[in-house]
Every structure is written in structure tokens, then in C-alpha cells.
Amino acid sequence: SINNNCFPCSNDTMSLSNLSNNSIIDAQKGDPLAFGSYWKQMSDECTVVIKGWELMSYYSDSSNMCWFMLPELRDEIERLHHLVGNAVTKDKYIVVGNGSSQLFQAALFAVSPSDVSDHPINVVVTAPYYSEYKNAINVLHSRMFRWAGDATLYDENKPYIEVVTSPNNPDGTLRVPMVNSLAEGKLIHDLAYYWPQYTPINYEAGHDIMLFTFSKCTGHAGSRIGWAIVKDIAVAKKMATFVQSSTMGVSKESQTRAAKIIAVICDGYQNFKSNESELFFEYSKRLMRERWEKFRGAIEQSMVFNVTKYPRAHCNFTNEISETYPSFAWLKCEEGIENSHHCLRKLNICGREGERFGVDSKYVRISMLGIDDEFNEMVKRLSNAKKE
Numbered sequence: 001s002i003n004n005n006c007f008p009c010s011n012d013t014m015s016l017s018n019l020s021n022n023s024i025i026d027a028q029k030g031d032p033l034a035f036g037s038y039w040k041q042m043s044d045e046c047t048v049v050i051k052g053w054e055l056m057s058y059y060s061d062s063s064n065m066c067w068f069m070l071p072e073l074r075d076e077i078e079r080l081h082h083l084v085g086n087a088v089t090k091d092k093y094i095v096v097g098n099g100s101s102q103l104f105q106a107a108l109f110a111v112s113p114s115d116v117s118d119h120p121i122n123v124v125v126t127a128p129y130y131s132e133y134k135n136a137i138n139v140l141h142s143r144m145f146r147w148a149g150d151a152t153l154y155d156e157n158k159p160y161i162e163v164v165t166s167p168n169n170p171d172g173t174l175r176v177p178m179v180n181s182l183a184e185g186k187l188i189h190d191l192a193y194y195w196p197q198y199t200p201i202n203y204e205a206g207h208d209i210m211l212f213t214f215s216k217c218t219g220h221a222g223s224r225i226g227w228a229i230v231k232d233i234a235v236a237k238k239m240a241t242f243v244q245s246s247t248m249g250v251s252k253e254s255q256t257r258a259a260k261i262i263a264v265i266c267d268g269y270q271n272f273k274s275n276e277s278e279l280f281f282e283y284s285k286r287l288m289r290e291r292w293e294k295f296r297g298a299i300e301q302s303m304v305f306n307v308t309k310y311p312r313a314h315c316n317f318t319n320e321i322s323e324t325y326p327s328f329a330w331l332k333c334e335e336g337i338e339n340s341h342h343c344l345r346k347l348n349i350c351g352r353e354g355e356r357f358g359v360d361s362k363y364v365r366i367s368m369l370g371i372d373d374e375f376n377e378m379v380k381r382l383s384n385a386k387k388e
């Protein structure tokens with residue numbers, strides 16, 4: 001999510017090897033760079049070579065309703081969900097998109113009533129909600145759907161679409177549908193963070209429309225690969241039509257790379273030998289746990305902010321009981337402080353304001369997925385913060 005409200009952060013060409021106290025740490029964006037050192041170690045295994053004459057056609061698989069999806073990507077996505085146990089793929093349809101951002105719009109298009117002579121259907125999400133949903137809807141000025149804010153406040157007796165983000169961005173909580181209305185509601189589940197490094201995998205999700213993204217699973221946001229797992233073929237077809245009409249498919253270079261990297265993860269688990277390098281979800285979960293432990297220590301020491309506590313649960317994938325380690329920290333300032341964002345700015349840390357997520361300025365979101373140097377410097381500054 002690239003949003004440059006926070007002016008000095010956005011274009012600041014901070015030298016990371018030279019982080020001084022007055023350089024600004026941009027923790028407002030969700031760029032998932034933290035797993036880069038793992039992929040550096042796996043560099044050779046993940047290399048993809050594409051020759052000049054290859055991948056020239058628009059088409060990938062004319063036997064599939066999602067004709068622009070490479071069969072090898074579909075196979076690896078299914079293999080990954082089977083390995084992790086986080087989503088059912090059997091008897092479901094997969095649609096690939098340019099990030100899950102495109103599939104979010106595709107899903108809205110697919111489940112909105114096609115008769116646009118009526119009022120646009122309301123789209124609601126429980127606050128605090130991922131800030132980009134509102135932007136993605138408002139930018140289109142669609143006659144099919146409109147942003148209608150917080151799901152818990154929805155009191156219209158009219159059909160609606162509810163987006164359920166679980167674990168949630170920004171606050172990492174596990175979510176269920178919240179609208180309390182007799183009107184007909186359609187659900188879109190955004191499961192971008194339902195991976196073992198962020199949260200225990202405690203059920204195999206089988207919702208009607210589930211969105212996943214390569215960006216948060218492995219950290220390869222730049223490839224712009226997302227996928228939807230859809231129960232109803234008519235909905236899946238409409239989503240594929242949306243991707244066709246907006247971008248005529250999805251880059252085959254990106255799909256090839258995503259398929260390769262997912263295959264490397266799955267092969268690692270399949271051929272596991274105990275003396276070999278760490279497996280991806282073991283590595284990424286350990287990294288998240290270590291970061292969260294350091295981070296909580298710093299927050300407790302400073303007594304300026306509070307951070308959400310998460311319940312422990314059994315993870316069916318790792319077979320251990322563990323906590324949730326969200327990719328963002330959702331901070332609330334202590335009594336007597338009004339604006340968390342300003343408070344962080346005094347430490348030269350730039351977070352994203354609570355207002356952008358539909359709540360007040362006591363809250364701020366900061367990324368836990370920056371590169372090591374940035375994260376460590378952020379923790380150091382937070383531990384030195386003092387209430388004025």
C-alpha cells in the first residue's frame with residue numbers, strides 16, 4: 001500500500017547503512033521486505049530464466065475459464081494450500097490477478113447486482129479496516145457499488161457486501177462477519193495474512209470468495225500476484241472477465257516466478273532433511289516472533305503506547321501452540337496523549353494514522369516487515385520514548 005501522505009517518508013532516500021537519529025523511518029507503508037535475507041540464501045534455487053522468444057502469447061490455458069493463468073501456477077497454489085492447510089481448493093475455482101488488489105475490485109464487480117439502474121450496493125468492513133479498500137472503491141465512482149464504512153454500524157435494510165479481513169490489517173485480530181441486518185449480504189474474505197508466520201492455522205477456510213496474495217505469503221509484493229479461491233463458477237467467471245477487461249490477464253513472467261518460488265517452498269517441506277537450511281515458514285515465523293518479542297519489550301519500557309495482546313492457539317501446520325505475530329503493530333497511546341502519529345513523528349518514525357482505518361487519532365499503524373536495520377533502529381527509538 002503506497003500512500004504518500006506522510007511527506008518526508010515517501011521520497012526520502014534514507015541510506016540504510018547509515019541510519020542516524022534524525023533520519024526518518026518510514027513504517028507507514030506495508031512493504032514486506034523482512035523475508036529478503038531468506039530469499040537471498042535461496043537465490044540459486046529460485047532463479048528463473050526466460051528466453052527472448054518465450055511467454056509471448058496472451059494465452060496460458062485455453063481449457064480454463066481463467067485462460068490467462070499458467071497451469072503451473074495453479075498447481076503450485078493448490079499444492080501450497082494443501083501443505084499449509086489454510087484453505088480448501090478442492091472443487092473450487094482459482095482466478096489469478098495483478099495482486100489481490102485487482103481481485104478485490106474483481107470480486108466487488110462479480111457479486112454486485114448487475115442491474116445498475118438501482119442504487120449501488122453498499123460495501124462495509126468492520127473498523128479498523130484496511131485503508132486501501134475505501135480508496136479502491138472510491139477511485140472507480142462505480143454505479144455498481146459504493147463505500148459504506150463500518151460494518152458494525154450498518155443499519156440499512158438493503159443488500160450489502162461485507163469484506164472480512166482475517167487476520168485483520170491493521171490490528172491483527174481474527175475476524176468474522178459483523179453486519180447485523182436482515183437484508184441479503186455477500187461476503188468477501190481477504191485472507192492475505194492467513195499464513196503460519198503471522199497466525200496459527202487453526203481451520204481450513206472454505207468461504208465463498210477468498211483472496212490471497214503472494215505479497216504477504218512470501219514477501220514478493222513486486223511480482224503483483226494474487227489469487228482468489230471461489231466456490232461458484234459464475235462468480236469466478238465474472239472475476240476473470242474483470243481481469244480480462246482491465247488488464248487482459250496477468251504477466252506470465254510474474255506467474256512463472258511465483259510458481260517457481262512456491263515450488264521451492266513446497267519442495268523444501270517435501271524433501272526435508274534436518275541438516276538442510278531452514279524451511280520458509282519456520283524461518284519467517286521465527287523472524288516474526290523475534291521481532292514481536294523485541295518490539296513488545298520496547299513498548300513496555302517506553303510507557304507511551306499500548307499494543308494489542310493476542311490469544312495463543314494451536315497451529316495445525318506447525319503443530320505447536322503459539323501467538324499471532326501480525327505484519328503490523330497497532331498502537332494506541334496512553335491516557336493523556338491525543339495523537340499517536342504525532343507522538344511517533346517526534347521519534348522520527350512515520351506511521352499511518354488511525355483515521356485512515358476508520359478510527360481516531362489515538363491509534364497508529366506501523367509496519368513490522370521493514371528490513372532489519374530499519375526495524376532495529378525503530379525499536380531502539382521506541383524504547384527511548386518518554387511521555388512528556
Ligand code: PMP
Nearest residue numbers: 030099100101169192213215226
Ligand atoms: N489485502 C490486505 C489486507 C492487505 O494488507 C494488502 C496489502 N497491503 C492487500 C490486500 C493487497 O495486496 P496485493 O499486493 O496483493 O495487491
